[in-house]
Amino acid sequence: MPDERGLQAPNPFADLAGKVVLVTGASSGLGRHFARVLAGHGVHIAVAARRLTLLEPLVEEIRMAGGEAEPVAMDVRDIARVREGIAQVLARFGAIDGLVNNAGIARTQPLLEETPEAWAETIDTNLTGARHVACEVARVMIAAGGDGAIVNVASILGLRQGGQVGSYATSKAGLIQLTRQMALEWARHGIRVNALAPGYIETDLNRDFLASEAGAALVRRIPQRRFGRMQDLDAVLLLLLSSASAYMTGAVIPVDGGHLLSAL
Helix, strand or coil: CECCCCCECCCCCHHHCCCEEEEECCCCHHHHHHHHHHHHCCCEEEEEECCHHHCHHHHHHHHHCCCCEEEEECCCCCHHHHHHHHHHHHHHHCCCCEEEECCCCCCCECHHHCCHHHHHHHHHHHHHHHHHHHHHHHHHHHHCCCCEEEEEECCHHHCCCCCCEHHHHHHHHHHHHHHHHHHHHHHHHCEEEEEEEECCECCCCCHHHHCCHHHHHHHCCCCCCCCECHHHHHHHHHHHHCHHHCCCCCCEEEECCCHHHCCC
16 A cells, blocks of 8 residues: 555565465364465465365355465364365465464363363364474475475464463473474474464354353453454464565464453
């Protein structure tokens, strides 16, 4: 948009146009929102989830708007399914330039009541699954000569504790450490790996809780006194995937209204 002098400000994310980005967990919530935002910047999108039927409306929406989108059936816990999905993306677009590692699950349950199976499901999805997808995408990037950007979607609960979210918080803390490990090992290949750590972001899945008395008590602990909106994450996501962050790797960026600063 021109400024008051009539000059056109450069778009710091312009280089994203024509890039290919895989977004996991794209059937709802943040993943679906991220796919829409990236498509709006001219990115060719591969959207992944366990059920293709949940991806079809999103893919149709992006295509109707003139964008390029490919639906991919992928269970991130299954390395064979991950490899099949990535092969499909390569067959469709010929490359993968970026990854938004967003697939995840959450449950609220005290540690002493959580079954071993429930614990394993959370860790397998949020941490091991993220490892599977990132490693397979990194192999593709390296084979293509290097260069690429990976954004792991963590959480402020990976940096701080919360009541009755033991498996989720542990998985996100592990994902933050995994982000740093990947950044260290893959920097020589030109692959940047950073983490986005949202606070409490309002989505269809949590809207009723955030509007409850418990939600009202929670929001009082956030210095900005509001929950986040999905669009509050857009600029950081675009930054981390674009060349505007060319000298950033291993970073963990909270977007939380100051929640991490609140007193214990």
